[in-house]
Structures are given as structure tokens and as C-alpha cells.
Amino acid sequence: MFWKLRRKCKHTAYKLEADFSFDPIWCNDCGWNLDVEDFPLSDQRQEELSQWIVEYGEWIDFETDSLKENGLTLEKQHNEKGMKLFNEVKKELGEEYTIIFVPSTSAQFYKEMEEDF
Numbered sequence: 792m793f794w795k796l797r798r799k800c801k802h803t804a805y806k807l808e809a810d811f812s813f814d815p816i817w818c819n820d821c822g823w824n825l826d827v828e829d830f831p832l833s834d835q836r837q838e839e840l841s842q843w844i845v846e847y848g849e850w851i852d853f854e855t856d857s858l859k860e861n862g863l864t865l866e867k868q869h870n871e872k873g874m875k876l877f878n879e880v881k882k883e884l885g886e887e888y889t890i891i892f893v894p895s896t897s898a899q900f901y902k903e904m905e906e907d908f
């Protein structure tokens with residue numbers, strides 16, 4: 792995630808993307824993980840976002856490090872929920888904020904790994 796890190800980035804464009812145990816808002820220029828509390832979002836929205844993060848990756852079985860049977864569906868549902876949240880977030884932030892939604896592709900990634908064996 793930090794591959795494009797630039798020291799002087801002012802973090803003015805954002806993306807909403809779920810990852811393990813990070814806040815879901817990132818700088819879209821340098822990839823820096825930003826504090827959700829720094830954004831003018833309602834408590835309810837922040838709570839929904841952290842719930843969404845908790846649910847991230849539930850399509851992966853960590854015991855065996857493999858995709859659950861219905862993994863692709865679970866990820867799809869998570870992305871749909873994310874898209875809805877994103878629309879609410881966008882509304883609350885208003886037009887001053889440039890933010891995009893980046894859906895998760897990790898289930899797809901796992902699936903492709905498994906198919907390689």
C-alpha cells in the first residue's frame with residue numbers, strides 16, 4: 792500500500808478501501824492510511840465504516856489461509872455494502888472532497904492462487 796509514498800503529499804484526493812485493521816480512507820495520491828476521525832463524518836457513519844472493516848476478509852479461512860467455499864459471494868456482498876457506504880460518505884463529505892471507491896479483490900486473488908495448484 793505504501794509503494795507510492797511521497798513525503799510532501801498533501802493528501803487531497805481519497806479512496807475508500809477496506810483492508811485488515813486499518814481505517815478505510817486512504818490518500819489516493821500516495822497511498823497513506825488516513826484517520827477516519829479527521830473527516831467530517833457523522834458518528835453513525837464512522838461506526839458503519841469500522842463495522843465494514845471488521846467484516847473485511849470474512850471470506851478467507853485464516854486457519855488454512857484459503858478461500859471459503861462461498862468466499863466470492865461474501866466478498867461481493869462486502870463490496871456492495873461498501874459501495875452503499877461510499878455513497879453516504881460522499882454525501883456527508885460534500886463536493887470539496889474527491890473520493891473514489893476501490894472494491895476488494897482479495898477473494899478473486901485467493902481463487903486464482905488455488906487454481907494454480
Ligand SMILES: [Zn+2]
Nearest residue numbers: 800802818821
Ligand atoms: Zn497523500
